[in-house]
Amino acid sequence: MFEQIVFYCFAGMLIFAGSMVITVRNPVHAALFLVLAFFSSAGLWLLLEAEFLAIALVLVYVGAVMVLFLFVVMMLDINLAALREGFARYFPVAALVAIVMMVAVGTVVGRANFGLDKVAAPTPRPSDYGNTTELGRALYGEYIWPFEIAAVVLLVAIIAAIALTLRTTRQTKAPKPERQVLVRREDRVRLVKVDAERQS
C-alpha cells in the first residue's frame, strides 16, 4: 500500500517532468525539469531495490552531466522564435512519426511481452543484501572482457575529444606555474649601485 503510494507519486512526477521538458519555452527550465525527471526515475529504481543504479543515476546524470548541460544552456542565446518557425507545416509529419514510434514501443514493451503475468514480481531481499557487490562481481568477474573493451573504447573517445580541443596558438599568453615557481631572484632583479650626482 505504502509502496504503491510512493510509486504513483514518483511516476506522476516523472511523467509531469518529462512532458514539461519538451513543452516549456525556457531552455533552462527545460534542463531543470530534466533534472527532476532523473530524480523521479532514481526514486522508482530505489523502489525496485536497485540502489546502486539509482544513486549512480543521480551521481552521473544529475551531478555531472546536467551541470555541464545547464552551464552550456545558460551561456547560449537560443532564439526560440526561430526554432518554432514552421511548426504548423511540419506538424502532420511529426505526428505521424510520433504515432509510429508509440505503436512500435508499445508493441515491444507492451502487455504481450512485459505484462504482469509474464514477469514475476521481484523477491524482496534481506536488508544486508547490497546489489553494489553483486554488480561488481558480475562486471569484474563474469563480464570482465566486454567491460574492459567498453572501457578502452571510452578512453579512446575521451582522448580524441580532448585532442580535438587542444589548439595551442602562438598567441597564448597563459603563464606556466611550473616554470613560474622556478624563477630566481638573480634572473629577474639586478641591483645597480648608482653614485650620487656630484654637485658641480
Place this chain on the structure above:
Amino acid sequence: MNIVPMLEAQLGFLPDPVVTTLIIVLKILCIVIPIMGCVAYLTFAERKIIGYIQVRIGPNRVGPRGWLQPIADALKLLTKEVVIPSGANRFLFLLAPILALGPALAAWAVVPFGSEMVLADINAGLLYILALTSLGVYGIIVAGWASNSKYAFLGAMRSAAQIVSYEIAMGFALVGVLVAAGSLNLGEIVEAQRGGLSIFSWFWLPLLPLFVIYFISGVAETNRAPFDVSEGESEIVAGFHVEYAGMAFALFFLAEYANMILISGLSAVLFLGGWLSPLPFLSGIPVVGLLFLDGIHWFVFKTLIFLFFFLWFRATFPRYRYDQIMRLGWKVFLPITIVWIVVVSAMVVWQVPPWFDGA
C-alpha cells in the same frame, strides 16, 4: 538509543507507518537542530579565530564576550526584507537557496556519529554522499542565473566549473577509501580502521596523499578561501549571491557552513577513524578513563579539528588565481589520486601489515 523502543511503545495507539515516520522525523530533528546551532557558532568561531590570528579581538559587544553575536545576526537577517530583483526569475530565485541547503543537510543521513548512532545505515553510504555533495552546485548555478546579474552569473560559472573539477579528485580519493575498507557503508569503514596501533591504524597513514587531497578538494567544493573565486570580492562583488538579501542570503550562508561541517565530519569518519578513540589503552584510569572509550565525543573532537583548519586556511592563504585552481585540480590532484589508488590496491592485494593483513 534505548529511547527508540520506549517511544515506539508510547506511540503504540498509532498505525505502524505513522510511528515509523514520526520516529524518523524526530531523529532528523536530533541531527538538524544541533547542526544549525553549530553553524551559528561556527560563524562566531570564525570571526573570533580569524580575529585573534590577525591580532584583533573579534566580535565582543553582544552578550558576555560576544557570545550572543550569532543570535543577533540571525535575528537581523530574519527581520530584513528579501529583495527580488525586477529582472529576476522569481521562482528559481527563491528555489536556489533551498537547492543549496537541502543536499548539505540530507547528506548527514548516512554519517555515523557513534557505533549505532546513524539515521540511515545503508549499504551504499559512500555513493550516497558522493551523489548528494555533487548536488550542492545546483543552488549556486540556479542562483547565479536567476538573479539576472552579470556578477552573479560570473560567480556561478566559476563555481560550477570549480566544483565539477574538484569533485573528480574527491571521488577518486573516496575510491581509495572504499578499496582500503572493502565497504561502502560508512560505519563499516570506521570499523575497518580499528586496529592495534590505534591512531596509526587509521586510514590517514596508508592513504595520506588521498587524505590531503580529499580535504583540500573539500575546501574547494565548499567555495572557501583560498578557493573562493566564486565570490571574489575584488572582481565580482560577492559572486553568485550578490543579489540576495535577508533570509534568502542567510540560507546560502547556512548551506556553506553546513557543507564545511559535513566535509570535516566526513574527513573524520573516512580517514581519522570517526568515533574510535585515539588512546583506548588509557580507558583503565578511573573516572577520566570513560573519556578514552570510543564514542561520539571523539567524532565531534575530530570534526572540530578540521573545522579549525578551514578557518586557519582562510586567515592564512591568499586567494588562488582561477587558472591555477584548475591546474591544481586536473593536473596535480587527479594523477596523484590515480597513482595512489593503484598503490592502495596493491597494498590490499598483498595484505600489507599493519593495515591490510586482516587482523
